[in-house]
Amino acid sequence: MSSPAQPLAESLVQSVDWLAIAPPTLAAVVALVVLVADLFVADARKPLLGWLSVAGLAASTALLLPLLDGDRSTFCLTDDPSACSYTADRFTLVIQFLVLGGALLAALLSVTVLKDARGRLPEGEFWFLLLSSAAGAALLPASRDLATLVVALEVASLPAFALVGIRHGDRRSAEAALKFFLSSVTATAVSLMGISFVYATTGTLYLTQVADRIQHVDGQLHNLAQTGVVLTLVGFAFKTAAVPFHFWVPDTYIGAPLPIAAYLSVVGKAVGFSGLILVTVVGLPSYADVWGPALAALAALTMTVGNVGALRQQATRAYSAVRLLAWSSVGQAGYLLVPIAAAAYTDDAEHAIGSTVAYALMYAAVNLGAFAVAALVGRTSPQNRLTDYRGLYARNPLSALLLAFFLLCLAGLPPGVIGLFAKVTVFSAAVDAGLGWLAVVMAVNVVIALYYYLQWTALLFRAPEGETEGAPVKHRVPAPLTAAITLTAALAIVLSGAPQLILRFTDTALF
Numbered sequence: 001m002s003s004p005a006q007p008l009a010e011s012l013v014q015s016v017d018w019l020a021i022a023p024p025t026l027a028a029v030v031a032l033v034v035l036v037a038d039l040f041v042a043d044a045r046k047p048l049l050g051w052l053s054v055a056g057l058a059a060s061t062a063l064l065l066p067l068l069d070g071d072r073s074t075f076c077l078t079d080d081p082s083a084c085s086y087t088a089d090r091f092t093l094v095i096q097f098l099v100l101g102g103a104l105l106a107a108l109l110s111v112t113v114l115k116d117a118r119g120r121l122p123e124g125e126f127w128f129l130l131l132s133s134a135a136g137a138a139l140l141p142a143s144r145d146l147a148t149l150v151v152a153l154e155v156a157s158l159p160a161f162a163l164v165g166i167r168h169g170d171r172r173s174a175e176a177a178l179k180f181f182l183s184s185v186t187a188t189a190v191s192l193m194g195i196s197f198v199y200a201t202t203g204t205l206y207l208t209q210v211a212d213r214i215q216h217v218d219g220q221l222h223n224l225a226q227t228g229v230v231l232t233l234v235g236f237a238f239k240t241a242a243v244p245f246h247f248w249v250p251d252t253y254i255g256a257p258l259p260i261a262a263y264l265s266v267v268g269k270a271v272g273f274s275g276l277i278l279v280t281v282v283g284l285p286s287y288a289d290v291w292g293p294a295l296a297a298l299a300a301l302t303m304t305v306g307n308v309g310a311l312r313q314q315a316t317r318a319y320s321a322v323r324l325l326a327w328s329s330v331g332q333a334g335y336l337l338v339p340i341a342a343a344a345y346t347d348d349a350e351h352a353i354g355s356t357v358a359y360a361l362m363y364a365a366v367n368l369g370a371f372a373v374a375a376l377v378g379r380t381s382p383q384n385r386l387t388d389y390r391g392l393y394a395r396n397p398l399s400a401l402l403l404a405f406f407l408l409c410l411a412g413l414p415p416g417v418i419g420l421f422a423k424v425t426v427f428s429a430a431v432d433a434g435l436g437w438l439a440v441v442m443a444v445n446v447v448i449a450l451y452y453y454l455q456w457t458a459l460l461f462r463a464p465e466g467e468t469e470g471a472p473v474k475h476r477v478p479a480p481l482t483a484a485i486t487l488t489a490a491l492a493i494v495l496s497g498a499p500q501l502i503l504r505f506t507d508t509a510l511f
Helices: 005-012 022-037 047-062 065-069 090-117 123-142 146-164 171-202 207-216 219-239 249-255 258-283 285-311 320-342 349-378 397-411 417-432 436-460 479-497 500-507
Strands: 072-076 084-088
Touching (some): 022 123, 047 090, 047 123, 084 090, 084 146, 090 123, 090 479, 146 171, 146 258, 171 207, 171 249, 207 258, 207 285, 249 320, 258 285, 258 349, 285 436, 320 349, 320 417, 320 436, 349 397, 397 417, 417 436, 417 479
Antiparallel strands (some): 072 084
16 A cells, blocks of 8 residues: 555544533534424424523533543644644633523523514524524634634624524514624625735644744735734624624614523623634734734724713613613623733733633623513513613512612622622733723723613612502513523622632633
8 A cells, every 4th residue: 555645644633532522512413403303393392492402501511510620622733732723721611601601591581582472483493593603602712723713703603693683574683684794794704814814924724833933924925914913803803893893783782682682792792802812812922013002992992982872872762771781792892802902012911811701701690680681671661771670679679689780790889899800800901011091091981881880770779650559560580581680690799799719710821
């Protein structure tokens, strides 16, 4: 037999660490099971698909526990074991926990929404798309080559387009899906062009090899490499809803089913920011002088536009509560960008990235909690206006207190201690990196955000308009919705009581 062929074949054979890839793989397998089962399950038993999806996401999250004992990598080059396509390190596990946990909570909210829809939403397709998106989102933080990164990004994004527009015959939903689709496709095209330029100048797609080779690019290719870096950043800026690439957010959140808006606000952001971190800090650290100032400017612009947009919401306008949460998420994206920008100006980039991860975990818990209460109010007030929350304390004291707590966490005020600690870590990351001007911009924006968060909080405890004698009408809260609110509240309360848990967890070496 031909001897040269045998070494070549051996070099292409790669061992697979099935435990490392188990979390996203299980989510993908359950998605396929749900899709096939939908063909055979009678309409009356369709809700079982929802509980199967919830169980699958819970099992995928639980599979992260065996991976805590150390870093694991798979799909590595045989001649360079440090160049791997999939790595399950501390950073990967934290983001996967955020993604799968966020998808699980969104699934619990979805069980109630689909039941209330009374067959107007296709259940099998809904659960297949949600699980598929969650599988892609869980794959992305583990991706360590640009090809896998783009594939994971698209697997997370493409099902989300369909989820936004899944309400058949709903013009607002179709318009939201179209805006989301066009903006995301544009982002992908720009990212692919940037990645192709980086590949052309380095000859590799593996992030560790890109980081090494891009420092020694031939002088004639330097401008091409720099253009590739900028275009790649622009593409991910779309995904993170950074200004001026944020225009799709408010309409998309309003047109989508509320659980999908909650999913996009947390999991969608985690996908964008983890990709941005991998590309900049892992793949392009030598170009920190390019992406550092760009991300700092984006952070300042994003938090300012987002908070001013939230401040301008009219309480009586339809869907004003969801609009406020949408604009607030844009502002929060600005805070999340600050430590990534700071990583370009400091020798301790891992500590700066730890601040972003800590803030993302805090934001995920409390923002999902706020959306869960909004879903509860939306069951009796479909327009979901801010004025619909007036007197919520009189109608449902516990929900009002929890929403007030979530809003105070987002504002960074006691008793929402975890929100305060998270903002302090981001603020200190900017100061430690010498970005004093960005810290000042952030402080001003925190004050702006205080106004609209406190204004909404005050509405909860005001006397209801047109209040009459007699006890308020009680509405039964479905068990899945109760579970989602309880889980987010418990997580936010525990972290507010012991914020050092999340800070210590993310302050260790992430990469």
